[in-house]
Amino acid sequence: MAQIPVLRDRCLISFSLLGGLILALTVLALMNMTVRELSDIPHLLRVAADSKVIDSIILTMAAGANAIVILMILGIPLAYVLARTDFRGKRIVETIVDIPLMLPHTVAGILVYILFMKRGLIGGPLYDIGFSFEDAYPGIVVAMLFVSSPYFINSAREGFEKVPVHLENVARTLGASRFSAFLHVVLPLSARYIYNGAIFSWGRAIGEFAAIIMIAYYPMVISTLLYYRFTTGGLKESSTIAFIMIIACFSVFLVLRYLSHFIGRHDDRV
């Protein structure tokens, strides 16, 4: 891509200034917090070494990753069908996919809770055989799965749509089954979309609070722990946890972003 000399283009200058405002807001918030937190290093280290905080961060990220793995197994086939077929009622299916995007998170939480609670339609029979969602790890995963699914499905679908159907047709005339053509042609050529979709939905899953506490207040994900400490221990305690979470998320997502350049290198060729 050719570099445009920004300084000589008035439009780009004004756009950069306007765009800078939104960046400034984020940077200001981060700096403000960083300065506060770094003013009391012993306190920061004490909170950072708190096993409850560490466990909660690990729990949140692991449950998110767990939700994304399930989402990939179920969402990739759905995204492929939506990308490649046209059928009566497709608009309705698309809207169903998007529902978690539109609902307030508490509403999503109620939906998940009613379905997976001990007396719920799915939760009930599973509880009878000793599998509980209420106040348990599976409850967190299922709430995360619900709220983050549209991000992943839509991104994967966009990736599949970008792969020309003729490429698949050619593979199929060359002795490949539809599944084999999907595996060897479509999937490698939409890897970046799937990867980015997974990162986005993981981020969304990690950030969830309202939907999770409805079904699983315990074990505490980081949002729950933060809210609990905020209401019981006050701002100093909770803002330090927030700061640690920011550092953790920023580092992880920076690495993931960097990796995406290597993962989707074939996407550009389509």
Added chain:
Amino acid sequence: MLQIQNISKDMGEFFLDSVSLDISKGEYMVIIGPTGAGKTILLETVAGIYEPDGGSIHLDGNDITRAPPKERNITMVYQDYMLFPHLTVEENIGFGLKSKKVPSDEIHEAVQRYAEMLHIAHLLHRYPDTLSGGEQQRAAIARAMVMNPWALLLDEPLSALDSKTRENLRKELKDIHEITKTTIIHITHNFEEVFDLADRVAIMNEGKIVQVGAPDEIFRRPKNHFVAEFVGATNVFKGISTSENGIASIKIGDIIIRAHSEIEGDAYISVRPEEILISTAPLASPIRNAFPGKISDIRHCGAMIRLNIDIGVTFVVALTRQGFEEAELGIGDCVYIAFKATSVHLFPGKSTTE
């Protein structure tokens, strides 16, 4: 023998309406027709990408109407190459054999053989996006041919290429067909490809096959108005050309027609009916192509009159209604026709020695 019987398929914008076509083993069939005629769906249905709504397809007696593409041994090449961008040229060509779980040394050998046949052996390690259009299409043809298919389907394979490359690749398609005797079904808009490659040509319009026949037959005896309009030139004849100093003499039956061309051997000529002069007395002009003949038929086509003039072969001549009435012509009259050597279009033709 590939037998397509009453195939119908409705895909909204594109459709097939009871298409029947028999293609013999080793035949080079060219399909022409306007955009939206359903040519590509016909190929994709034959390849098994779509299941037809009605009708059947038999290959050497076996019903393959509902067989998945991978079991048909029919391969396909699209206009825009459709090489797998994440694989090297070698991996692209070997893709089908790998799907069939052929041992890798055999794959390597076969890939090498077809890459050499298509003059891309030096490009095997490259990725498709580093290749020119012509090179990509060669790789796509090699990828389809390496499967030793019963039939090779070509969907406007030369349309995206520049004219020089198109001509070279056309020659190579002809060579490949002669060497391998593979059945080829080739879609095109280009009449040169029809004359140069086709054993038979099928004309499609609105989801139907309108006419099938040898190229000169289609051009000379269009079955209906659509075919006549679509093919444009109606005076098409097959002959043998010899060329000297840029002037070709084409022997067609007992007559010899001159044209400006260096094409030699089997060839087709075409002359537009509007470019032929007609008179009741010999023309005293230096026009090279002047022949005496007889009017064998007169047809009224709107503002134009079309006359069939038998000069040994039958030429169609177009006159305006006014010109026709002033000349007072009738069936059986002796007339003279003449046309310039520059009005004669000469196409290389397919040898029919077999």
